[in-house]
Structures are given as C-alpha cells and as structure tokens.
Amino acid sequence: MISEERRKNIEKTLRNNTEPVSANALARQFSVSRQVIVGDIALMRAAGVKISATPRGYVINSDFEKTENTYTVACCHDDKNMIMELYAVVDNGGTVADVTVEHPVYGQITGELRISSRYDADLFMDKIKNNAAQPLMHLTGGIHLHTIRCADDQTFVRIREALKKENIICE
Known part of the structure; x- marks a missing residue:
C-alpha cells in the first residue's frame, strides 16, 4: 500500500x-x-x-465539541490529588476535555484528554506512571485549567462542588 x-x-x-x-x-x-x-x-x-x-x-475532531455545554475551571493540586480531580468530574457526569497551562516561554499549552469515566482516568494515570511522564501542571506549580463538558448547568454545579470538597478548585 x-x-x-x-x-x-x-x-x-x-x-x-x-x-x-x-x-x-x-x-x-x-x-x-x-x-x-x-x-x-x-x-x-x-x-x-x-x-x-x-x-x-x-x-x-467531530461533534464532541458541539454536543455538550463547555465550562472552564481553574485547579491547583499535587500529584496525589490528580486522580481525585478526575474522579470528581466523571463521577458527577462530566468529561475532562483538556488541560491547559500557561508556560512562561511557549505561552498557553493545551493537552487533549477526553476523560469521561473512571476507566479513562485510570488509563491516563497508568500512562503517566508507565511512561515516567510529567503532567503539564508540573510546569506551573500545580496550577492549570480544565475544559469540562457536561449536559447542563446543574451538572457543572455538582462538579464544582465536588472539586471544592477535595480542595482542588482555585477561586
């Protein structure tokens, strides 16, 4: 071929x-x-x-970007709370679409994630562990943004509350 x-x-x-x-x-x-x-x-x-x-x-890229409401949250945490952050979103009906950090040299850096279940979150964490890769948040001392996709405003409110409970959200 x-x-x-x-x-x-x-x-x-x-x-x-x-x-x-x-x-x-x-x-x-x-x-x-x-x-x-x-x-x-x-x-x-x-x-x-x-x-x-x-x-x-x-x-x-398909209708993924168009099918649900999009919200942005600012988060800050260390490595051990990363899985709790992902679970807080997916357990409450959201999808972690991406992660964005502000780099002092390159400007905004975004990595697409599309994590919509605990299975996806666990695979992501395994990939970080098995590849000895550093999460983007390491570039900014733990501060990063996530684009969250979910069905409606009530779902996003639930997600924000779960992130607050885990002391992950920056306000």
Whole structure:
C-alpha cells in the first residue's frame, strides 16, 4: 500500500470509530511501524485533517465539541490529588476535555484528554506512571485549567462542588 492510500485509509478508520485508535493499533492494521503512523498523522494534520491525540489514541475532531455545554475551571493540586480531580468530574457526569497551562516561554499549552469515566482516568494515570511522564501542571506549580463538558448547568454545579470538597478548585 502506498503512503497516500494508507493515509486515506487511516482517515477512514478514524472517522468510522467513536473511540480513540492508538498508533500501535493503526500500525498493526496497516502493517507498518508505529513511527510510520506518527509521520502519517503529522502529514494528515498538515494537510488540514483535524486529528487530535488523546491519552487513548487518535480521534478526528467531530461533534464532541458541539454536543455538550463547555465550562472552564481553574485547579491547583499535587500529584496525589490528580486522580481525585478526575474522579470528581466523571463521577458527577462530566468529561475532562483538556488541560491547559500557561508556560512562561511557549505561552498557553493545551493537552487533549477526553476523560469521561473512571476507566479513562485510570488509563491516563497508568500512562503517566508507565511512561515516567510529567503532567503539564508540573510546569506551573500545580496550577492549570480544565475544559469540562457536561449536559447542563446543574451538572457543572455538582462538579464544582465536588472539586471544592477535595480542595482542588482555585477561586
């Protein structure tokens, strides 16, 4: 399969999946290395395909951004409270869409998360642990923003209260 054809098929695979697809899964599907897939994704993004990388894999930006209400919360905590923050959101009906920090050199840095369940939160925490990766909040002493998506204002109020109870929200 030639590169251009593979990229079209990668796009088709991503569009046909509602869940993220990992680079490893795409590499197996197309009988290439993970690095080839990473390169293909970069070229596809450069060509204008709206592909996002989440902790669980690649997704094509779709109606996710349009289907629910969007709210922003400022949070501050240490590593041991990270899982409590994620659980507070998902247990109360929200999705942690992303995390944003303000870097002194690069400006705003945002990482897409799309964490909508305890399962997703646990996978995210495992990925941090197993890759010895540092969360973005380490760049700012624990201060960060989250975009939260949820069905309605009442759900967001519940989430804010849960974050307050855990002493995670900055006000």
